[in-house]
Amino acid sequence: MKKGGLISLTPRGLYCKTGDFYIDPWKPVKRAVVTHAHADHTYRGNEKYLVPKEGERISRIRIGDEAIIETLPYGKSVDIDGVKVSFHPAGHILGSSQVRIEHNGEVWVISGDYKLTPDATCAPFEPVKCHHFVTEATFGLPIYRWQKTEKTFDEIGDWWRRNQEKGKASVIFAYSLGKAQRIMNGIDRSIGPIFTHGAVERLTQAYRESGVDLPKTTYAGSVENKKDFVGSLIVAPPSAQQSVGWLRKFGSQSTGFASGWMAVRGARRQRAVDRGFVLSDHADWPELLTAISGAEAETVYVTHGFSPEVVRWLNENGQHAVELKTKFVGDDADDTPPEEGEPDGTE
Numbered sequence: 001m002k003k004g005g006l007i008s009l010t011p012r013g014l015y016c017k018t019g020d021f022y023i024d025p026w027k028p029v030k031r032a033v034v035t036h037a038h039a040d041h042t043y044r045g046n047e048k049y050l051v052p053k054e055g056e057r058i059s060r061i062r063i064g065d066e067a068i069i070e071t072l073p074y075g076k077s078v079d080i081d082g083v084k085v086s087f088h089p090a091g092h093i094l095g096s097s098q099v100r101i102e103h104n105g106e107v108w109v110i111s112g113d114y115k116l117t118p119d120a121t122c123a124p125f126e127p128v129k130c131h132h133f134v135t136e137a138t139f140g141l142p143i144y145r146w147q148k149t150e151k152t153f154d155e156i157g158d159w160w161r162r163n164q165e166k167g168k169a170s171v172i173f174a175y176s177l178g179k180a181q182r183i184m185n186g187i188d189r190s191i192g193p194i195f196t197h198g199a200v201e202r203l204t205q206a207y208r209e210s211g212v213d214l215p216k217t218t219y220a221g222s223v224e225n226k227k228d229f230v231g232s233l234i235v236a237p238p239s240a241q242q243s244v245g246w247l248r249k250f251g252s253q254s255t256g257f258a259s260g261w262m263a264v265r266g267a268r269r270q271r272a273v274d275r276g277f278v279l280s281d282h283a284d285w286p287e288l289l290t291a292i293s294g295a296e297a298e299t300v301y302v303t304h305g306f307s308p309e310v311v312r313w314l315n316e317n318g319q320h321a322v323e324l325k326t327k328f329v330g331d332d333a334d335d336t337p338p339e340e341g342e343p344d345g346t347e
Contacts, residue, residue: 036095093281108132156256179281
């Protein structure tokens with residue numbers, strides 16, 4: 001990535017000098033164009049934000065009521081000092097987008113985080129042709145190949161039912177933005193009541209207000225009778241696992257963790273949970289290759305995750321690829337503020 005080109009890497013993030021804006025900056029800037037609302041892509045403190053219209057509600061939760069936020073629907077373009085900018089669905093979470101940037105016939109696409117797996121809680125990934133494509137590589141190894149999502153939802157439902165038969169609560173840890181809502185949308189909601197950690201509940205309500213179909217949920221902190229938790233499903237962010245006092249109120253329980261990392265042997269044991277469920281909001285190996293091929297780019301820039309491995313594979317297979325070292329971290333960022341009296345929602 002050449003400094004001074006249409007897009008360059010700076011200490012504050014990816015920068016378009018011609019339009020004088022940054023894409024997902026990690027330090028405060030005058031104008032930030034944001035792909036989605038996860039913590040490593042949406043930082044507080046920028047003077048102005050441009051976000052996808054579809055993700056406006058969750059962006060507001062992330063960066064606060066005082067922030068100056070402009071929105072742009074998918075597929076519509078805006079001129080920023082002669083640079084054409086548009087958002088296109090990334091299929092990662094609600095409102096996630098790829099940013100298409102065009103100037104003098106040169107087209108860049110910064111994909112943010114993405115997946116091609118069908119997901120009823122967000123718009124599906126849209127291939128966008130370009131000259132330069134910036135891609136993530138969170139799960140950029142051939143060992144990562146996701147099973148059908150419906151199978152994972154069935155596995156979660158079976159686990160919940162078995163725990164219910166034993167008089168136990170089922171506590172599942174999942175990132176509060178995206179993963180939690182995806183689970184609640186996809187599982188059999190007739191099994192029993194669903195309770196949520198405060199960080200999950202705030203974002204779940206924003207999903208509902210955005211038109212996503214989700215079951216009824218109850219904020220766990222509002223429940224006085226602990227017997228109400230028997231046989232229920234409690235959805236919480238990963239770090240809630242560290243709060244023994246918070247978990248104790250659910251009584252007899254079984255714990256589960258939903259993540260793409262559960263595809264690796266030993267991950268469940270490392271997380272110290274009873275069950276691991278393979279579910280990711282990022283592309284697996286075949287999806288990464290499909291997305292990169294669909295962009296038809298002259299140059300592919302690969303950032304975070306297994307970027308050296310992906311770059312090497314692409315270059316060995318006829319694609320010009322370059323590693324791009326950013327501060328994006330992929331599947332490890334989720335810092336929704338907790339409700340008062342609850343454990344932190346970070347991971």
